[in-house]
Amino acid sequence: MARSSRPSAASAWKRALSAIGASTLVASAVLGAGSSAAVAAVTTFNPFDINNGFTTVARGDIRLGNAELEGSVAAFGSISTANQNGYPVLHQAAGEPDYIVPSIDGTPVRILADRFIGTGSFDVSNRDDSGTIDPEGPEANAVVKLAQIDGLRGSDRSGFLRLTNTDGGNLDLKTVEFAGADVADYRTSAPSVAAYFPDIDAHVAQANRCLAAMYDPDLGLTQDVQLEDQGGMVFPSGFATDRPNVIDYADIAGKTVKLDRAGEYAPSADAPLVIRVTEGTTDIGQLNFEGWSPQKGAQQVYARYIMLDMSEVTGDVTVNGFTLGAIWAPNASLHFDSGVTTNGQWFAGDITSAGGGEIHHHTFLGNLPCAEPSTSPTEPSIGTTVAVVGSDDKVLPLAGGTVIDTVTYAGLTPGETYRLSGELRTSPAGESTGITASAEFTPETASGTATVTFEINAQQAAAYAGQALVVFEYLTLNGEPVAEHTDPEDGAQTFTVEAAPTEPTEPTEPGDPTDPTDPTEPGDPGDPTDPSDPTEPGDPGDPSDPTDPGDPSDPTEPGDPTEPADPADPTDPSQPGEPQPGEPSDPSEPGSSEEAGDDARPAGAEDVLALTGAALAWPIAAGGALLLIGGAALLLIRRSANA
Numbered sequence: 275m276a277r278s279s280r281p282s283a284a285s286a287w288k289r290a291l292s293a294i295g296a297s298t299l300v301a302s303a304v305l306g307a308g309s310s311a312a313v314a315a316v317t318t319f320n321p322f323d324i325n326n327g328f329t330t331v332a333r334g335d336i337r338l339g340n341a342e343l344e345g346s347v348a349a350f351g352s353i354s355t356a357n358q359n360g361y362p363v364l365h366q367a368a369g370e371p372d373y374i375v376p377s378i379d380g381t382p383v384r385i386l387a388d389r390f391i392g393t394g395s396f397d398v399s400n401r402d403d404s405g406t407i408d409p410e411g412p413e414a415n416a417v418v419k420l421a422q423i424d425g426l427r428g429s430d431r432s433g434f435l436r437l438t439n440t441d442g443g444n445l446d447l448k449t450v451e452f453a454g455a456d457v458a459d460y461r462t463s464a465p466s467v468a469a470y471f472p473d474i475d476a477h478v479a480q481a482n483r484c485l486a487a488m489y490d491p492d493l494g495l496t497q498d499v500q501l502e503d504q505g506g507m508v509f510p511s512g513f514a515t516d517r518p519n520v521i522d523y524a525d526i527a528g529k530t531v532k533l534d535r536a537g538e539y540a541p542s543a544d545a546p547l548v549i550r551v552t553e554g555t556t557d558i559g560q561l562n563f564e565g566w567s568p569q570k571g572a573q574q575v576y577a578r579y580i581m582l583d584m585s586e587v588t589g590d591v592t593v594n595g596f597t598l599g600a601i602w603a604p605n606a607s608l609h610f611d612s613g614v615t616t617n618g619q620w621f622a623g624d625i626t627s628a629g630g631g632e633i634h635h636h637t638f639l640g641n642l643p644c645a646e647p648s649t650s651p652t653e654p655s656i657g658t659t660v661a662v663v664g665s666d667d668k669v670l671p672l673a674g675g676t677v678i679d680t681v682t683y684a685g686l687t688p689g690e691t692y693r694l695s696g697e698l699r700t701s702p703a704g705e706s707t708g709i710t711a712s713a714e715f716t717p718e719t720a721s722g723t724a725t726v727t728f729e730i731n732a733q734q735a736a737a738y739a740g741q742a743l744v745v746f747e748y749l750t751l752n753g754e755p756v757a758e759h760t761d762p763e764d765g766a767q768t769f770t771v772e773a774a775p776t777e778p779t780e781p782t783e784p785g786d787p788t789d790p791t792d793p794t795e796p797g798d799p800g801d802p803t804d805p806s807d808p809t810e811p812g813d814p815g816d817p818s819d820p821t822d823p824g825d826p827s828d829p830t831e832p833g834d835p836t837e838p839a840d841p842a843d844p845t846d847p848s849q850p851g852e853p854q855p856g857e858p859s860d861p862s863e864p865g866s867s868e869e870a871g872d873d874a875r876p877a878g879a880e881d882v883l884a885l886t887g888a889a890l891a892w893p894i895a896a897g898g899a900l901l902l903i904g905g906a907a908l909l910l911i912r913r914s915a916n917a
Contacts, residue, residue, distance in 0.1 A: 316495060318641040321481040321581075321602050322619045326471065327376030328386070329635040333474070333604070334624035336387070339394075340610060344369040345635030346376055346384045346416070349625075350467045353387035356628070360397030360446060365413050368570055369617065369634030371404040375412055378419045378470060379463045382412030385445075388467050389422040390437075395444035415449050421462045428457045476718065478604045482585045484644035485602075489520065489550070495643040496520045496548070507532050513539035518642055523551045523558070523582070531563045541579035546640025549599070553586040560595030560614075568597035568617055577617035577636040594629075600638040652685035652720065654757045656694075658767040660745050668769040670743075674735045677728040677769060679711075679745045683757075684721040691716045693750045696726040701744035704762035709734055740773035 325331045329345030336349040339356035343363050347353065355361040363384045365371060375382045384398050400414050407413040418437070420426070425440040430452040437445040437457065464470060488495050497514035499521045508529045513519050513536055526549075533539070541547040549561065566573045580599030584591070588605045593612065600618040601608065607624040610616065612631040619638050627633065662668045663676040670677065679696055686692060691714055698709040715724040726747065745767045746760040759767070 316643045316645050319484050319644040320638060320642065322600055322621065322638040324477050325619055325621055327374060329633065330620040330625055332622055332625040337626045340627035341630050341632045343633045345633060348467060349387040352389050352391045353385055354392035355394035355396055357394050360395045363396055363398045364401035365407060366402050366404045368615065368632060370570065370574060370636065371402060371406050373635045373637060375416045381419065382416040383419045384416045385418040386467055387420055390420055390439050390443065390445060391441060392443045393441050395446065397446050399448045417447050417450060418445055418460055419462050420460060421466050423457060423461045426457055428455055485583055485585050487645040488643055493645055495645060501525050506530065509535050511535040513537060515545045518546050518548050518640065520548050520550055523549050523555065526561060527559060533563065533565055541576050543579060543639050543641050546579040546581060549582050551582060551584045551587055555587050556591055558582065558591060558593045558596050560597065566598065568615060574617055578639045581638060581640060654685040656747055656749050656757045656759050657682045658745055658747050658759050660767045660769050662769050670730060670735055670769060670771045672732065672735050672739060672772045672774065674730045674732045677730060679726045679747065679767065681724050681726060681747055683717065683724065686717045686720050688717050688719055690751060692756065694724060694726050695748045695750065696728065697746050698728065698743045699746055699762060701742040701768050702763045707738065707743065735771050738771045740771060742768055742770045744768045
């Protein structure tokens with residue numbers, strides 16, 4: 275990203291992170307307890323390589339309202355100003371001119387942001403009071419680059435290009451002629467500012483780890499400066515000349531630092547001064563080192579070798595009176611509100627400025643040691659944690675969905691391309707499902723994470739409805755096995771598939787006469803036919819009817835204990851509605867429709883006219899016999915008469 279005259283940030287980070295830094299300070303050093311056999315290869319690193327040459331970088335928004343900026347700014351979010359008359363952006367006035375502006379898409383820039391908002395205006399003049407920069411060079415012709423230019427319009431302002439946003443704010447590019455200018459030229463080729471700072475999170479994390487290790491007393495990488503406090507005056511001593519010197523901010527804040535015992539120490543590239551700021555700090559004030567002046571031509575250049583380490587600080591921090599040094603505050607938002615000028619580089623969350631102080635660019639040049647453990651090579655290993663997109667409980671819908679397996683690896687070789695092959699199996703049986711996914715990745719460090727994504731369709735999900743599935747992962751390099759994780763009972767890599775809905779059971783038909791437990795089905799007191807006897811009885815009042823209920827030999831006697839009780843007569847369960855001889859019973863009475871449905875009534879209970887052939891046999895036989903007897907009697911009478 276930077277011009278050829280300045281090494282790129284990416285290459286600088288690769289030197290630091292892969293342990294091939296500019297210089298090796300220590301060949302080996304014994305690590306702390308628990309790693310007595312381990313040694314550490316120590317290289318130098320510069321956290322502000324991440325700035326890519328910008329004076330201030332904010333991972334959020336930047337709003338400027340102080341006196342002026344001599345340098346450049348980059349905001350991952352928006353850029354704005356409280357100055358309605360034109361916030362001055364120049365090269366040099368009261369600072370030092372010997373710095374290089376960064377380049378974006380081959381164009382030198384003073385302002386880089388995702389978008390320009392607000393009603394304030396910027397005056398980008400590139401002014402140089404030193405007279406030392408080339409009028410045709412990049413520092414004299416730097417401009418603005420924005421990722422979003424929707425609504426931005428250009429106009430002629432006394433011959434130069436003015437860019438106006440939808441809020442009415444202006445960007446006056448005083449070194450750009452309006453004639454032939456095109457607003458589209460000020461759009462970045464990448465879709466966002468973050469794209470120009472690749473792997474930003476990894477770089478920040480690595481810088482913070484290096485800083486934390488740097489203070490380890492067992493490594494001896496830094497020098498803890500001795501301080502003697504005498505009533506508001508602090509006397510430091512014991513400065514090193516070959517390693518960073520460390521002082522805690524709380525020990526010198528608001529005090530005069532007397533250098534009488536410092537042994538003519540001055541911060542330098544090999545012996546920078548690191549001011550360590552602890553968590554919970556909300557204000558940064560003046561660091562009053564007696565004899566160090568921030569004025570141009572004095573000790574202003576010391577700012578290049580002094581760093582405020584705020585890697586442990588979060589939240590909002592007000593900066594008022596801090597004049598010399600870079601500020602590393604990746605997790606904090608800085609609010610510069612000062613009447614005095616600050617010199618250095620900043621890296622923070624959000625940045626705002628106010629007051630009469632100026633911001634001057636000074637690139638941080640201190641060599642900081644980074645301890646990289648160099649124990650015996652770690653055996654490559656992987657572990658996995660599965661997640662179902664859209665479900666905190668790791669339940670995959672029957673409609674299917676996305677399952678993401680995050681693989682944590684260790685002991686890999688940076689720069690090599692590895693392949694992860696994953697498959698789903700049943701848990702805990704470990705049977706194959708045939709569902710697979712894979713991913714390739716190239717680690718920048720020996721340990722880290724990669725992801726494998728499974729897209730599961732409805733048919734696959736339905737096949738394993740209600741079951742638990744587990745992810746098996748296999749890591750290979752150039753087709754050769756490296757590591758695997760295949761535990762069918764590992765809960766971290768297991769998820770479940772939604773169970774299929776159960777079919778509702780068919781309810782029992784009420785009043786089913788075949789159900790012996792149906793309390794609503796009464797016997798028909800007018801129907802002496804036992805449910806086991808399919809024949810229809812004759813009229814109980816008919817003396818010729820062999821089923822006369824008075825006949826004790828009749829097995830169909832209604833009083834038979836096998837006959838179901840009549841629920842209509844609770845007083846005598848053994849005589850349920852017994853009909854009296856000669857008194858025809860009403861078959862419709864006991865079978866009330868409120869107690870049982872029509873389907874529950876036995877055949878013949880509703881219509882006594884529907885007699886079966888068996889029921890007609892006796893009446894027909896009796897009638898036939900009478901006719902025969904009558905016929906015989908008549909024949910005898912006629913014969914007697916003829917005689």
